[in-house]
Amino acid sequence: MSTNPLLDFSDLPRFAEIRPEHVTPALDALLPAAQAAVDAVATGSGRTWAEVVEPLNEPLERLSRAWGLVGHLQAVVDTPELRAAYNDNLPRVTEFYTNLNADLRLFERYKVIAADAGYAALSAERKTVVEHALRDFRLGGAELAGEKRERFAAIAARLAEISQKFSEHLLDATNAWSLLITDATELRGLPQDALDAAAEAAKEDGKTGYKLTLHIPSYLPVMQYCENRSLRETVYRAYVTRASELADPAQDNSALMVEILALRDEQAKLLGYPHHAALSLVPKMAQSAEQVIEFVRDMARRAKPYAEKDMAEIRDFGRAALGIADVQAWDVAFISEKLRLARYSYSDTEVKQYFTEPQVMDGLFKVISTLFDVQIEQVDGPVWHSDVRLYRFARKGEPLAHVYVDNYARNGKRGGAWMDVCRVRRQLAAQLQTPVAYVNCNFASPVGGKPALLTHDDVITLFHEYGHALHHLLTQVNEPGADMRAVEWDAIELPSQFMENFCWEWDVVRGMTRHVDSGEPLPRELFDKMLAAKNFQAGMQSVRQMEFALFDMRLHSEAPAASAAAVQQVIDEVRAEVAVVTPPAFNRFQHSFSHIFAGGYSAGYYSYKWAEVMSADAFSLFEETGTLNPDTGRKFRDEVLAVGATRPAAESFRAFRGRDPQPDALLRHYGMLEAA
Structure with missing residues (x-):
């Protein structure tokens, strides 16, 4: 086992041991190894998959995994030391990938594979890898020469640097602003759980009163419920001027x-x-x-x-x-x-009392288990924060995948919600390497010994991100470069938006609600009101x-x-x-x-709406056959989730739905079919 946890690829990441000082030594080892593999293939005479692609898989995946861990940690537990380590190494990582994507020698090797007599016999996923590589070499500047090539590389490096800076400015601006309210009457209308969270935040700072911040679990309740119009304006102004010339110039x-x-x-x-x-x-x-x-x-x-x-x-x-x-x-x-x-x-506050996070997670996992034939259990493993939980997916006792869940907002964590890839599925010589994903949200933390409460919008967000995760976790693609990350970007939201639909199905909602105090499930009468207001x-x-x-x-x-x-x-x-x-x-x-x-x-x-047309139409088949119909679920798994990018997304949709997508289902879901 490596003394540097970033260089240990034997199992799940050793998150508890990773430190900023591990970053540079890890890349000192991984970058030269990856470059040596690239040079060996690029200067060789390989003509086949085995000679050109396979020698690159291991060193490139190791680099991708290690750097991915650093980027992930920088997004969820940012510290000045980790940020410095990330930014110190970003230029050379960017330079490596820019050079890799523009390597004319390697481009020629891939062209040789495509022209070779054995190409026709390659699997669909391997052909996808080669075709995408040829396309990406062209888009990566491989056919540029001289000053144009140098300029292209310089632009790529600068874009990586300033995009990261944009993100840092936004995170810092969000973290920097807070407002201490000492008179509770100024917060009249704010729900009790939001008041409790604000009081706890102030207490953590050693102060008495209520601390408001620009993190969404604090910001949204103020905008929705606070009767103090002047305070709403103050918080709104701070939120919409973040990272602009109207706030901190730095x-x-x-x-x-x-x-x-x-x-x-x-x-x-x-x-x-x-x-x-x-x-x-x-x-x-x-x-x-x-x-x-x-x-x-x-x-x-x-x-x-x-x-x-x-x-x-x-x-x-x-x-x-x-x-x-x-x-x-x-x-x-x-x-x-x-x-x-x-x-x-x-009100949202009334509904929220029924969506306790443990019950919602159980309901989500029940949907996944029923539709896609998987068993899910929480397991122990190293994590980056005490909030994080790790789950294992299995089928008939065989491990399929793992997913880390980090649900709560905190300082040092990027805002929003997102899914990311930790490890890809690959067939190794001795065994199958199973995929691992992260699901990150920014929900309000538990307060006062009670479970965290989610709004219905939070529940929809959770299901959305799990749709992305399932696209990765349930893949049957064994080749990096043909998995879900290579699916057309305007189709990548199909599984995520598809999963959102289950949050409006009574059979699902009934099972994932339990009142935080009484333990009673959501009453049907209240659900019917939510449904009536769905298109509000x-x-x-x-x-x-x-x-x-x-x-x-x-x-x-x-x-x-x-x-x-x-x-x-x-x-x-x-x-x-x-x-x-x-x-x-x-x-x-x-x-x-x-x-x-x-x-x-x-x-x-635009891809959110583009994919939503497909997702609503895909879900309409479940509406026809039964919301939790296992046969329809297996078909969606096999024709959409499992195939990754091994065929165009339009073909995968047709294989599932039997036809091209039509907008009527989306317009119907929104109550806007008449205007069409």
């Missing part, structure tokens, strides 16, 4: 946004594409930026009449029932919650997604914005076209839009 993302857009555009042009969007769409299902923009505008057109009706109701109710004549952005969530309570006679403000939610998607695609398909003001102008124009809520002039949403500036969604945010 965390301002303005210049980074502009530089990221310019470099992406330059990189695309070096490869012969007119803009970043065209380059980004090469490995996606959508054919062009124009096609995406038309899709987004079409969905927005369908949704906008409903959104306008939603907003009119908010203004009318705010004026008539709450005395708010001039509805502002910090009033919308508050009025909406009051309106929902008046119309459907229930669906129009507004839809146009908001379209606002983000159109903003993203315009930013990346037009001349790059030359200033932060130009970025602001684009989002202002998009809002004028599709939105029904115009935020105040100080809103700097784009400065925290990490999906497109620090994540993988640049010129790809």
